[in-house]
Amino acid sequence: MSTHGRAATRRRPPNVLVNAPFRRLWTAMSVCSLGDWLNIIALTALAGNLTAASGFQTQTLAVGGVFVAKMLPAILLGPLAGAVADRFDRRLTMVGADVARFAVVASIPLVGSYQWVIIASFLVECANLFWVPAKDATVPNLVPRERLEEANRLNLLVTYGTAPVAAALFAVLSAVVGMISAASPGFGAQPTDLALAVNALAYLVSAALIFTLREIPKGHTLRVSTPPVLRQVIEGWRFVGGERVVRGLVIGMLGAFAAGGAVVGVAKAYVSALGGGDAGYGAVFCAVFLGMGAGMFFGPRLLGALSRRRMFGVAIVLAGVTLAAIALIHNLALVVVLTVVLGACAGTAWIIGYTLIGLEVEDGLRGRTFSFLQSLARVTLLLVLAVVSAFAGLFGEHLLVVGDMTYRFDGTNLVLLLGALLAVVVGVLALRHMDDRPGVPIGADLFAALRGERFTVEDEEPRAGLFVTFEGGEGSGKTTQSRLLAIWLRDQGFDVVQTREPGSTKIGMRLRAILLDAAHQGLSARSEALLYAADRAEHVEKVIRPALQRGSTVVCDRYVDSSLAYQGAGRTLDPDDVARVNAWATGGLLPDLTVLIDVPPSVGLRRMASPADRIESEPMEFHERVRHEFRALAAAAPDRYLVVDGTLPQDEISRIIQDRVREVLPDPVPGETEAATGTIPAIRD
Ligand SMILES: Nc1ncnc2c1ncn2[C@@H]1O[C@H](COP(=O)(O)OP(=O)(O)OP(=O)(O)O)[C@@H](O)[C@H]1O
Numbered sequence: 001m002s003t004h005g006r007a008a009t010r011r012r013p014p015n016v017l018v019n020a021p022f023r024r025l026w027t028a029m030s031v032c033s034l035g036d037w038l039n040i041i042a043l044t045a046l047a048g049n050l051t052a053a054s055g056f057q058t059q060t061l062a063v064g065g066v067f068v069a070k071m072l073p074a075i076l077l078g079p080l081a082g083a084v085a086d087r088f089d090r091r092l093t094m095v096g097a098d099v100a101r102f103a104v105v106a107s108i109p110l111v112g113s114y115q116w117v118i119i120a121s122f123l124v125e126c127a128n129l130f131w132v133p134a135k136d137a138t139v140p141n142l143v144p145r146e147r148l149e150e151a152n153r154l155n156l157l158v159t160y161g162t163a164p165v166a167a168a169l170f171a172v173l174s175a176v177v178g179m180i181s182a183a184s185p186g187f188g189a190q191p192t193d194l195a196l197a198v199n200a201l202a203y204l205v206s207a208a209l210i211f212t213l214r215e216i217p218k219g220h221t222l223r224v225s226t227p228p229v230l231r232q233v234i235e236g237w238r239f240v241g242g243e244r245v246v247r248g249l250v251i252g253m254l255g256a257f258a259a260g261g262a263v264v265g266v267a268k269a270y271v272s273a274l275g276g277g278d279a280g281y282g283a284v285f286c287a288v289f290l291g292m293g294a295g296m297f298f299g300p301r302l303l304g305a306l307s308r309r310r311m312f313g314v315a316i317v318l319a320g321v322t323l324a325a326i327a328l329i330h331n332l333a334l335v336v337v338l339t340v341v342l343g344a345c346a347g348t349a350w351i352i353g354y355t356l357i358g359l360e361v362e363d364g365l366r367g368r369t370f371s372f373l374q375s376l377a378r379v380t381l382l383l384v385l386a387v388v389s390a391f392a393g394l395f396g397e398h399l400l401v402v403g404d405m406t407y408r409f410d411g412t413n414l415v416l417l418l419g420a421l422l423a424v425v426v427g428v429l430a431l432r433h434m435d436d437r438p439g440v441p442i443g444a445d446l447f448a449a450l451r452g453e454r455f456t457v458e459d460e461e462p463r464a465g466l467f468v469t470f471e472g473g474e475g476s477g478k479t480t481q482s483r484l485l486a487i488w489l490r491d492q493g494f495d496v497v498q499t500r501e502p503g504s505t506k507i508g509m510r511l512r513a514i515l516l517d518a519a520h521q522g523l524s525a526r527s528e529a530l531l532y533a534a535d536r537a538e539h540v541e542k543v544i545r546p547a548l549q550r551g552s553t554v555v556c557d558r559y560v561d562s563s564l565a566y567q568g569a570g571r572t573l574d575p576d577d578v579a580r581v582n583a584w585a586t587g588g589l590l591p592d593l594t595v596l597i598d599v600p601p602s603v604g605l606r607r608m609a610s611p612a613d614r615i616e617s618e619p620m621e622f623h624e625r626v627r628h629e630f631r632a633l634a635a636a637a638p639d640r641y642l643v644v645d646g647t648l649p650q651d652e653i654s655r656i657i658q659d660r661v662r663e664v665l666p667d668p669v670p671g672e673t674e675a676a677t678g679t680i681p682a683i684r685d
Pocket residue numbers: 472473474475476477478479480481607608646647648649650653
């Protein structure tokens with residue numbers, strides 16, 4: 001999808017990192033984030049090592065204990081920490097938290113007991129709770145408002161981007177200590193000691209950087225207050241749970257999260273069982289995050305022709321299948337490779353889910369929805385980590401003997417298999433819940449997408465012409481632009497059929513009168529949907545399909561997406577039902593390109609000169625829902641859509657549309673004609 005607007009033509013201003021105080025804070029954040037990830041990996045590994053001699057069950061529970069100790073402070077003390085960030089000097093709060101974290105982490109190898117690992121995990125997270133809101137509240141003090149989004153993107157980048165770096169660093173440091181220990185048996189340090197030393201140092205560096213950051217004001221300009229996590233979850237579900245698609249997305253994302261949590265929770269014990277030490281554990285951790293990063297970046301591009309909703313469900317199902325393979329294959333190298341694939345599937349699902357939620361949820365609720373999602377993810381992760389370690393430990397170690405063959409099947413294998421099952425079920429539910437191409441077989445759709453094509457049903461006879469549709473709310477300028485496009489295409493030598501819905505056939509004209517006459521109030525939503533579908537069936541059979549088969553270019557003002565937006569979202573009919581009826585009415589005929597002219601309803605309705613018809617006279621919320629659905633449809637199939645800002649001047653809009661249409665136009669003079677005409681001698685003078 002390409003979105004054009006004034007912003008696109010503006011000159012790109014310099015990077016937010018040019019701002020020296022922010023750069024310093026950002027460096028501190030990066031160092032701290034690296035330290036945080038090293039801390040999680042090193043403490044879980046240390047807990048596993050300290051309890052390894054007590055058997056599989058104790059070891060698994062011990063690792064789970066670290067995760068629980070790390071997650072509890074956010075749930076118990078989150079709001080308190082936010083209030084402190086508001087009341088105290090933020091610079092000193094951050095420096096104090098850094099020094100405290102340094103002291104606690106540095107003490108861990110010295111004390112060297114499991115109990116202290118648990119207490120230290122809890123204390124480090126408590127200090128984190130004060131550091132993070134103080135940092136979040138500081139960013140707007142250092143960065144101008146128009147740069148905040150860019151600054152937040154950079155923060156997110158280091159928060160997650162440092163995870164694979166920390167995991168790789170941990171693997172290398174563990175391998176180095178392992179080699180030194182092997183070379184000089186008197187060397188008594190644990191493989192995790194070096195990682196914890198680097199971790200403690202990272203907090204000290206951050207303290208020094210922030211201490212010298214005098215630009216942080218003492219007075220406060222922004223209040224940061226966080227309601228308790230559980231309250232956010234309960235309140236959040238109240239407004240998210242009622243939205244069918246958002247509900248599907250949230251369930252799908254949490255399923256993927258829970259499956260990922262299952263891997264993280266048992267990774268240490270599983271890697272130990274496969275004969276891998278701390279370096280192997282670091283490699284698995286690194287693989288998850290590398291895969292996630294790759295999935296977020298490449299996933300949506302790889303299967304660009306698949307609708308976003310389908311891609312979301314498919315990614316979760318594939319994550320489940322990969323997790324099942326991880327659970328059953330007893331080979332560390334293969335497990336690391338499969339973990340990259342698992343991460344890629346989860347990353348793809350996460351980024352699509354996040355994007356679709358952003359588009360599905362209206363502006364005023366978006367912030368709450370995202371914080372609800374984050375809180376729910378935290379609670380889910382805590383429960384999953386606590387439950388999987390306990391469950392794996394209780395199930396214990398087992399050897400399955402079949403004939404001469406023995407197969408090890410421990411609690412970790414079982415947990416991973418259950419995680420896989422959960423992901424597959426959730427993925428299938430997400431596909432069923434939000435499928436936007438009912439009637440189109442998913443397998444064929446997926447294989448076509450892998451070849452970079454879009455699969456269509458029934459419409460199998462090769463169509464010679466190009467099919468372009470215009471969509472948008474009332475007064476957005478579709479009629480104007482479809483006319484201008486038809487004129488331009490004819491100028492280029494194309495045979496063009498310009499048409500519209502409803503009302504482009506004899507029967508269609510009568511249906512249009514019924515549908516739009518303001519006197520016909522009280523028409524039921526289902527009848528309305530069926531009448532629009534009837535008009536479309538007639539239109540496709542009598543006008544559009546024959547024109548395409550003749551090789552004409554069809555430019556159509558409104559098509560199926562109008563029914564999805566007006567009858568589906570506007571009238572709140574089940575979108576699957578509307579899609580199914582229309583897939584049947586059109587025999588699955590889809591446009592090659594859909595131009596969505598996007599304008600706020602208040603602007604479009606103000607443009608209308610004639611008295612409002614039955615649909616135009618609907619209330620503003622109806623038109624807002626319609627606009628919202630059009631934008632979500634475009635986001636879910638970005639390759640088929642061009643979204644244009646309809647408030648731009650008409651000629652600018654036309655130019656943007658022509659640029660996009662040019663990309664999909666066939667040659668106006670077919671190859672064989674050119675060959676034939678090429679044999680005719682040129683006439684001179
Ligand atoms: N880019 C634009 N800027 C300002 N006015 C515009 C623009 N495009 C079209 N208009 C004007 O807005 C009015 C509606 O345009 P048009 O009929 O093309 O919209 P439409 O989307 O087909 O409307 P509807 O389908 O709801 O009847 C017309 O008066 C038209 O001249």
